[in-house]
Amino acid sequence: MARTLTPETIATVKATGPALQQHGVAITTAMYARLFENEAVRDMFDQAAQASGEQPRRLAAAILGYAQNIDKLENLTGAVERMVVRHVETGVKAEHYPLVAEALLPAIREVLGEDVATDAVLAAWGEAYWFLADLLIAAEAARYAAQEAEAA
Numbered sequence: 289m290a291r292t293l294t295p296e297t298i299a300t301v302k303a304t305g306p307a308l309q310q311h312g313v314a315i316t317t318a319m320y321a322r323l324f325e326n327e328a329v330r331d332m333f334d335q336a337a338q339a340s341g342e343q344p345r346r347l348a349a350a351i352l353g354y355a356q357n358i359d360k361l362e363n364l365t366g367a368v369e370r371m372v373v374r375h376v377e378t379g380v381k382a383e384h385y386p387l388v389a390e391a392l393l394p395a396i397r398e399v400l401g402e403d404v405a406t407d408a409v410l411a412a413w414g415e416a417y418w419f420l421a422d423l424l425i426a427a428e429a430a431r432y433a434a435q436e437a438e439a440a
Contacts, residue, residue: 293419298359300412305355307400312348313341315392315399320344322391329387332378358416368420372427376435380428385421392417 324330337343397405
């Protein structure tokens with residue numbers, strides 16, 4: 289896992305903030321459409337929250353918050369902790385993260401187009417995604433282990 293993001297990645301991700309603010313829900317809606325081609329993954333999600341648009345809006349806000357604070361990750365501590373709790377409650381595991389990446393990055397390109405979502409932008413978002421995913425995976429693993437220890 290990368291311990292820090294490159295300055296280029298940070299600058300590129302921050303620069304996408306306005307596009308994410310404008311098109312974030314379209315991106316997350318397209319991402320979920322791709323992700324839910326996998327029925328096992330779809331079944332992990334509250335479909336009422338999908339149908340109402342609540343979940344795509346929440347994720348779009350989280351992605352925008354990450355983009356805006358990628359150089360101030362301490363601002364995201366509370367949001368990350370809430371995400372970890374929710375992920376553990378719903379059974380998210382490390383093996384789910386590649387599926388999300390495979391759905392999110394193409395959705396960014398689909399919605400923003402190749403002129404905005406260039407290869408460099410997608411590479412930066414890939415690096416940023418895996419940086420955050422690695423943090424979440426580690427925190428979720430610790431929480432799962434704590435739950436197992438409590439149950440024993």
